Amino acid sequence: MGLVDADDLETTVAYEVRDEVTRKRKITDQHGKVHEIEVTVYDWNSIVLINSITKIPLAINVIPMHKH
Numbered sequence: 045m046g047l048v049d050a051d052d053l054e055t056t057v058a059y060e061v062r063d064e065v066t067r068k069r070k071i072t073d074q075h076g077k078v079h080e081i082e083v084t085v086y087d088w089n090s091i092v093l094i095n096s097i098t099k100i101p102l103a104i105n106v107i108p109m110h111k112h
Contacts, residue, residue: 045096053106054085 066084073079093103 046102047094047096048091049094050089050091053088053090055088 064084065087066082068080069083071079071081087108089107091105091107092101094101
């Protein structure tokens with residue numbers, strides 16, 4: 045028996061794929077004030093097959109995530 049988990053992997057332009065995504069991030073400055081900034085990232089999607097008993101990863105596939 046296995047479990048499948050999929051997650052987004054955000055990379056920089058060094059790992060550029062066809063599509064880029066701009067997302068909003070909240071950052072806290074040294075005075076504790078929260079600011080919202082826009083960050084452009086290049087998305088990939090990781091899909092992992094995990095053994096359901098031992099929780100050991102058995103396989104992983106990393107693919108570019110494109111806009112729909």
